[in-house]
Amino acid sequence: MRAPLFALLALLLTAPPTLAVQPDEVLADPALEARARNLSQGLRCLVCRNENIDDSNAELARDLRLLLRERLVAGDSDEQAVAFIVDRYGEYVLLNPTTRGANLVLWLAGPAMLLAGLGGALIYLRRRRDTYEPQPAELSDAEKARLEEILRS
C-alpha cells in the first residue's frame, strides 16, 4: 500500500514544474476568483505532504482547482462546492477538520485544557495566599548560648 503511494509521489515530484495557480486558471469574475482562492486554501493536495491546492505545484492540485472553479461558475455555493469535492475525495481533503463526531474532542481539547488549568492554577494561587508565612524555627540551646555570648561582648 505504502510503496506504490511513494512511487506515485516520486513521479509527481519529478514532473515538470508548474506554478501553483496558473494564469489560465484565473476566473474572469474577481469575486468568484476570490471565493475560489479562499476555498482552495482549505483543501488539501492529496498527493502532496501537507500542502493546500492553492500552493501546490502538483497536477492533481491543478485538476482540483479547475474542478472547484467549475463548480463555482456553475452556481454552487461555497458549501456545495466543497461538499462536491469531499464526496469524491473523502474527508482527508479538508485541511480544516469538521466538528462532526470525534473531531469535537479535537476542537474542544484546547478550551477544556484551559478551564482545567485555570481551575488548578486558582487552587494553587489560593493555597499560596492562605497559608501563613512559616515562623522561623526556635533557636536551639547552643544557638541561644552563642547569641547571649555575642550580645554580651
Place this chain on the structure above:
Amino acid sequence: MIVELGHFALVLAFAVALVQASVPLIGAHKRWAGWMAVAEPAAITQVMLIGIAFAALTYAFVTSDFSVRLVVLNSHTDKPMLYKVAGVWGNHEGSLLLWVMILSVFGASAALFGGNLPPTLKARVLSVQAMIGVAFIAFMLFTSNPFLRLVTPPFNGQDLNPLLQDPGLAFHPPFLYLGYVGLSMAFSFAIAALIEGRVDAAWGRWVRPWTLAAWIFLTIGIALGSWWAYYELGWGGFWFWDPVENASFMPWLIGTALLHSSIVVEKREALKSWTILLAILAFGFSLIGTFLVRSGVITSVHAFANDPERGVFILMILGVFMGGALTLFATRSTALEAKGLFAMVSRESALVANNLLLAVACFVVFTGTIWPLVAELAWARKLSVGAPFFNAAFSPFFVVLALLMPLGAVLPWKRAHLARGMRSLLPVLVLALALGGLAFAVQTGRSALGPVGAVLGAWLVFGAAADLALRTGRGSLAARLGRLARLPRADWGKSTAHAGLGITLFAVCAMNAWAIEDIRTVPVGGSFALGPYEITLASVNQVEGPNYSSTMAEMTAARGGNVVATVHPEKRVYAVQGMPTTEAGIDYGLLRDIYLVIGDEQDDGSWAVRSYVKPFANWLWGGAVIMALGGLLSLSDRRYRVAAGSRRVAANAVAAE
C-alpha cells in the same frame, strides 16, 4: 581508514557514555568522591571521541569518498563545498551524529563550567546527560550507522536533495539541534534534582542559563527555517503548521514557559514541582519531535527517514525517558516544598498565567499534530488537520498572552495592584489603540487582522519600553537615565525579548492582511502594475550553475518612473536528481519586500509570472532576532557571572587553607 577511525571513535564514545551514565550515579548515591569525579573526564573524553567521529564523516563528504554509503546517497562531486559540508547533517544518519555531538558538547560544558555545582548534583546531571547519549549512540550504531561502506562503490553520488542546497537550510538544522539538545540540560538538572530531592533558588539559577541558551538557539533555528520557506518555496509563505514545524514549535513553547517559571523558582522559591515538570516536558517534546520527523508516522514536507524500525527505536527511547522521568516526578515531587507566598495579584500570578497559556497553546498544537494518527487508529477516519485549524484554535491563546504580557511585566512581586499597573500602562494603551485606528483608516476595507496586529505589536513594544521607564523610578531625567543604564542586563533582556515578540506578531498579521498578489502571463519586455509599482519582465535567459541549469529572468520594479529594484528570479533543474526548484527574486526592503517568481513559458512565448508585495516581511525575522538578542542580554546578566566568580573565590580559599 579515516572513516573506520571515526566509526571506532563512535563505538568508544558509546563505551565511555555507559561508564559516565553509571559510575558517577552510584558514586553520588554512596558519597564516594572518586566515583563522582569520573563524570568530568568522561564527559570531556566523550566530546572528543564524538568530535573525531564527526570530523571523520565530514572528511568523507569533503573528499567525496563514494565507498561510504551515506556519501553516495547524499553527495556528488559537482556539489559546491558549502553543501558538501552541510550534506553531513542533511540526512538522517549524519543529523543524528550532529545531534549526539551537540549533546556531548553540552555535557562537556556542564563539566567544565559547572565548578560551582555541589559535587553530587554535578555527578548526577552528567550521568543523566550520558544516559541520553547512550540511548542515541545505540540508536545510531544499531539502526542508522553513518559509517557503513559499500562493497562496490559507484563512480559518483546521488546528490543532496536540491531543496537542502541553500545557505539558509545549511545552518537551520545545527541551530535547531542546539536548541533541542540544549533542553536536555534542563532535563538532566530536573532529574538530578528529583533524585536529590532538593530544588531551591540556587538550582533555579543553575538551570536558567542552559535553558536560556537552548531557547536562543531554538528561536534562531525556527526563524531560519521560516525564512528559508519564505524565499525558497516560491509563494512567500512562512509558516505552514506542518508536523515538523510543530515539532520544533512545541519545545519552544514549553521552553518559553520553563524560562519564565524558573524565574519564580529563582526569585521566590515557588512553582518548584511545576518547573521540574516543564523541564521534563520540554525535552520530552524535543524527543517527540525527533520521533515525528524520523518515523514517518505523520507525513510531512521535511521528513527524510521513513523507517518503521527506527520509529520503534525512538518510541522506545521516548517511552523509557519520559516514563522514567514522570514516574520519578510522581514519587518525588511532593518532597519539594514551596516557600514563597504571594497574593492573587502579583508578578508570580502573572507568570502562572503565562505558563498556563503557553502550556495550553502547546497542548493545542500537540493535539492537532497527532490527531490524524489518533483518528486513523481509533475510528479508521482518514482526515487532515491543517493551517485553518491551528490558526483558529491556537491564535486566541497567543493573543490573550500578548494582551496580558506588558501588564504582567510591570506588576511587582508578592503583592500588586491591578489598577496601579493599568494606570502606568494607560499611555501605552492609548498609543497602541491610536496606531491601530490609524492602520484601520489607511487600509480601507481590508481584513481586520492588520489593525489588530498593529495594536498588539504596539502594545508589546511600547509596553516593554514603559516597563524599562518605570524601573528608573522618579527624579530628574539625568538621574533616571543613569539608573536606566545601570539596570540589570536581565531587565534589558526581558524588555528586548518582549518587544521582539511584538514586532514578530505585528509582521505576521501585516503579511497576512496587507500582501498584494498578482498572477498573469507577461511577454518579454512587457510591464504590469503591482500596487504602487510597475513591474517589467526585461529578459529571460538560460544559465548554467555548478550542478543545475537555470531559467533566469531579469525583472525590474519601478515607482514613479524610477527603477527601484532589479531582481533575478530563477527556475532551476538539478541535473542529478532531476528535481526542479524555484528561486524567487526578492528585493528586500525595510517596509516591504517585492517578491517575484518566474513560471513556465506559455504557448505564445510569454511567461507565467507571480508577483507579490509582502509588507513588513523582514520585521518577522527581525523580531525573532531581537527576541534572541534579548535572551543573550539576559544570559550575560551579572548574577550568572557573580556565581562563576564565587567559585574562584572558594577555590582560592581552599588553596589558602
